[in-house]
Amino acid sequence: MLGLLGWVPLIPLMGFLILVMAGDQLSRLIISWVGAGSVAVSALLATLIGFEFLDGDMQPYRHIVGSWMTIDDLSVPFGFYLDALSMTMLFVVTGVGFLIHVYSAGFMEDDPGYARFFAYMNLFVSAMLVLVLADNLVLLYLGWEGVGLGSYLLIGFWYDEPNNGYAARKAFVMTRIGDTAMALGLFLLFTQLHTLDIQSLLSLASSQWAPGAVLPVASAALLLGGAVGKSAQLPLQTWLPDAMAGPTPVSALIHAATMVTAGVYLIARTHPLFLLAPTVQLAVAVIGALTLLVAGCSALVQTDIKRILAYSTISQIGYMFLALGVGAWSAAIFHLLTHAFFKALLFLAAGSVISCFHHEHNIFKMGGLRKAMPLTFWSFMIGSAALAALPLTSGYYSKHEILLAAFDASPVLWAVGLLGALITGIYSFRLIFVVFFGAQSQTVEKKPGWLMSVPLLLLAGLALFGGMLQIPLNSVFPVLIDQGNDHTFNLVSVITVASPIIGLLIAVLFYLTGTFSAQRLSDGGLAGTLRQFFLSGWGMDALYETLLVRPFITLSTMNKNDVVDGLYVGVAWLVRGLHRMASATQTGRVRWYGASMVFGAVFIIAIGLLS
Amino acid sequence: MSGIPVELGLLLSLVLFVLGLIGVLVRRNLIMILMSLEVMLNATGLAFIVAGSRWGQADGQIMFLLILTLAAAEVGVGLGLALQIFHRFQTLDADSVNEMRG
Numbered sequence: 001m002l003g004l005l006g007w008v009p010l011i012p013l014m015g016f017l018i019l020v021m022a023g024d025q026l027s028r029l030i031i032s033w034v035g036a037g038s039v040a041v042s043a044l045l046a047t048l049i050g051f052e053f054l055d056g057d058m059q060p061y062r063h064i065v066g067s068w069m070t071i072d073d074l075s076v077p078f079g080f081y082l083d084a085l086s087m088t089m090l091f092v093v094t095g096v097g098f099l100i101h102v103y104s105a106g107f108m109e110d111d112p113g114y115a116r117f118f119a120y121m122n123l124f125v126s127a128m129l130v131l132v133l134a135d136n137l138v139l140l141y142l143g144w145e146g147v148g149l150g151s152y153l154l155i156g157f158w159y160d161e162p163n164n165g166y167a168a169r170k171a172f173v174m175t176r177i178g179d180t181a182m183a184l185g186l187f188l189l190f191t192q193l194h195t196l197d198i199q200s201l202l203s204l205a206s207s208q209w210a211p212g213a214v215l216p217v218a219s220a221a222l223l224l225g226g227a228v229g230k231s232a233q234l235p236l237q238t239w240l241p242d243a244m245a246g247p248t249p250v251s252a253l254i255h256a257a258t259m260v261t262a263g264v265y266l267i268a269r270t271h272p273l274f275l276l277a278p279t280v281q282l283a284v285a286v287i288g289a290l291t292l293l294v295a296g297c298s299a300l301v302q303t304d305i306k307r308i309l310a311y312s313t314i315s316q317i318g319y320m321f322l323a324l325g326v327g328a329w330s331a332a333i334f335h336l337l338t339h340a341f342f343k344a345l346l347f348l349a350a351g352s353v354i355s356c357f358h359h360e361h362n363i364f365k366m367g368g369l370r371k372a373m374p375l376t377f378w379s380f381m382i383g384s385a386a387l388a389a390l391p392l393t394s395g396y397y398s399k400h401e402i403l404l405a406a407f408d409a410s411p412v413l414w415a416v417g418l419l420g421a422l423i424t425g426i427y428s429f430r431l432i433f434v435v436f437f438g439a440q441s442q443t444v445e446k447k448p449g450w451l452m453s454v455p456l457l458l459l460a461g462l463a464l465f466g467g468m469l470q471i472p473l474n475s476v477f478p479v480l481i482d483q484g485n486d487h488t489f490n491l492v493s494v495i496t497v498a499s500p501i502i503g504l505l506i507a508v509l510f511y512l513t514g515t516f517s518a519q520r521l522s523d524g525g526l527a528g529t530l531r532q533f534f535l536s537g538w539g540m541d542a543l544y545e546t547l548l549v550r551p552f553i554t555l556s557t558m559n560k561n562d563v564v565d566g567l568y569v570g571v572a573w574l575v576r577g578l579h580r581m582a583s584a585t586q587t588g589r590v591r592w593y594g595a596s597m598v599f600g601a602v603f604i605i606a607i608g609l610l611s
Numbered sequence: 612m613s614g615i616p617v618e619l620g621l622l623l624s625l626v627l628f629v630l631g632l633i634g635v636l637v638r639r640n641l642i643m644i645l646m647s648l649e650v651m652l653n654a655t656g657l658a659f660i661v662a663g664s665r666w667g668q669a670d671g672q673i674m675f676l677l678i679l680t681l682a683a684a685e686v687g688v689g690l691g692l693a694l695q696i697f698h699r700f701q702t703l704d705a706d707s708v709n710e711m712r713g
Contacts, residue, residue: 586711586712587709587712588708588709588710588711588712589705589706589709589712590644590705590708590709591635591636591637591639591644591705591706594635594636595636598632598636
């Protein structure tokens, strides 16, 4: 079974090719079977491989699929690497990916671009699988750029709307900034260590480089740049809220469950490098802590249902970065796993709400949906409970682990994470209370069909019980040094559990019972300004607009006619002038030619005589 | 045999050549241009004859025969072209047949 590893990314790629070549001729039923079926087959393969892998004592397995080229004794192999980490990612990508594909078959049923949608989705899944399975940083980079392309195509899926195209370009360019840093990191690693094979690279780095030296710090920082761009962390986070322009299943798959967590995967995959660079690792923790606060505050005041979820995704990935930064590698991957479940659930449930409201995104125009859409309501409840890390849900286990690890590293980071958890509690239940409670504002016309309900049910189950699905990652990561702090019943643990519940109570007071009014609060001068500030994502979009976008547009307007091109235009102009002069002598008058010949002959004879 | 000095012979040839050249450049009728060309060719022929007689060699007269045949061939082609031009343009004016200009 392990030998079939190469087929896991290949089958979605084949699905992509079929849909691209023949998508116009196929009926909608066949398109959905090809689109979701290819991911289903690769999920099935991944499950079989997973069982064999877990039986085989989880020995890392390397599968050489082929080679890029073989010349004499130079061979560039093309291989996949399976260990507990990539296995976890494999489950997330194929499993959650499959459920979202099934959901999409229902969600997109009236869309004219049905085949195009599934083609892009399959391309994305294939690239993501290459990313997580790659045994080589260059192959990983191929998958990395592939998911970037998939993300770009799917954000701009409804391309008739110019804003969607703008959002797609913004996402592409912003992540490209990080990718450039990452490419530089790969170049640095290759020139220094002469290999990009991940396992040998990491062991070489550990044996050759001293902790804290310049080289490991520089290369880890450059890789971190790539991770920050892809995972929408500070300061490159502004693309993710705009990426919500894509269809909702896309937001669930790419901008919540899989692609945006690729940065977390990259850092976890190359964690020995980060262990050699303690300053960079600290930077990872600080970036994560700042991001989770910044994004959490922005999520508090958004009115667009998808933007709330987008900011909460940024904030949750901040938690993962925090965990990576304090060395709780397996907690970070565990949170990645549970986050994929509950955030995909939340997005899909939001998609049901949106599709029943004629693509209305404003939560204050909804209300009282609890009775009308019970399944969606309960999905949202479970998802939000897991997001806020209420006890016994999956998110509780992972976030609790992260916060305790953060406390061991630094109480300040723990306090920031705790504040973030409080804010998470407020905004996730604000969303529920506004959308599902209160007076029913509009009648629901369309109920989600079974294609949309079944994935919701399964994901709700995973979001509830996914906390028990721990794949033992100790074979990959160094075990945290136990400092003898048993947090089971002490004060830190109790506070950590209590903070999201306090957040929930605040949300109840503000949005359910109406004891306090958020409206009245934000009417005040300072609070109103603050609300506007949070709503605009801490003004970072405006900052980038004035600092980078405007000057660039000004420069390119000035250079509209291409200064460098002027040289070549000049050459062409000169040649054309000479040509015109030469052709002017050809008058067609025979006598004129004769006279020219005479004068020429006289001239030449004169030169011959006089010299 | 040496009655006429070679300088006078060459001077006559030069005068004939320049007259022919002026005819080629100044005349507009194609027939007249061809005739002027004949004058120029005969001027060069005369120069060969004079030079041959000066050094007592037969080469000059052989060259003259060559020029004679060349002139006959040239006139054949030239008159043929003139005929075609007249068919097409209904004129023999060399200046009005100037369609091949850049």
